[in-house]
Amino acid sequence: MPGRPNLGRLTAEDLTALRAEPRATAVLNFWFGEKWETEGLPNPTERLGVWYGKSDALDSSIRQSFGGDLDRLLEGRLDGWRSSLLPAVAGIILGDQFTRNARRGTASMYDADAKTLEWTHALIADGSIARLPYALRHFAAMPLMHSESLADQELILELLKRWHGELSSQGGDDEVVEFVQTAIPYAEGHVDVVRRWGRFPHRNAILGRPSTQEEEAGLRDGSIAAW
Known part of the structure; x- marks a missing residue:
């Protein structure tokens, strides 16, 4: 792919398979910018507002533009996307x-x-996740x-940790390397919570799960992280 170095190994066939699925193309263009295929992926800082922003406007835009796609995904009508890397x-x-x-x-x-966890495990199992440019790999x-x-x-x-080492040693963009490095402590925090509690206690209320007294105390005093 042209543009900034990104350590991806996408092929022309990968991009052709994506263009055969217009709605998959729309998802990636929204998330990574419409010029990511031709001009290279933006540095992560250019997309943080989309990736991690919390606003009614962003939520509404996604709901209006992709609500029907979400329904089709959940109904199994997009399961054919699994057979090609970028649609997956x-x-x-x-x-x-x-x-x-x-x-x-x-x-x-x-x-x-x-469903998405199953798809992710499939990309890891067949090794194809490693062919993705980093930003796509991260969200995959x-x-x-x-x-x-x-x-x-x-x-x-x-x-x-592995990808951070690879990007650092193989000349990945500094901002990409920093983006991965910043993600590692978040991952460590997630590991700690799941190891301690066996779940994410902050989800309990929304999922209708009863919390233990310890969980309730930890959520109140902030000692149990919530994301």
């Missing part, structure tokens, strides 16, 4: 990221987690960080 990444972002925006504050924001792996499985939490931490 688009499906993961749709179910893992867009769902949290479009359905923020409701239990249904987690409805696609099992994020269902692991949202999982309440300790094995998944330990895996994402391992991957982030």
Whole structure:
């Protein structure tokens, strides 16, 4: 791909498969900017407002533009995206990221987690996740960080540390290296919470799960992190 070095190894066939799925293309263009294919991926700081911003305007935009796609994903009508690398990444972002925006504050924001986690594990198992430019790889792996499985939490931490080492030693953009480095403490925090509590206690209320007295105390005093 032209543009800034990103250590990705996408092929022309990968991009052709993406263009055959217009809605998958729309997901990636929204998340990474419409020129990411031709001009290279932006540095992470240029997209932080989209990736991590919390605003009614952003949530509404995602809900209006991609609400129908979310329904189709959950109904299994986008399962064909799994057979190609970039559409699979688009499906993961749709179910893992867009769902949290479009359905923020409701239990249904987690409805696609099992599906996206399965897709992520498939990309890791066949090695194709390593062919992605880093920003795409990062979000393809994020269902692991949202999982309440300790094995998944330990895996994402391992991957982030490995990728940080690779990017540092192979000439990745400084801002990309810093972005990965910043993600590692967040991953460590997730590991700590799941190891201690076996779940994310801050989800209990929205999911209708009873909290233990210890969890309630930790959530009140902030000793249990919430994301």
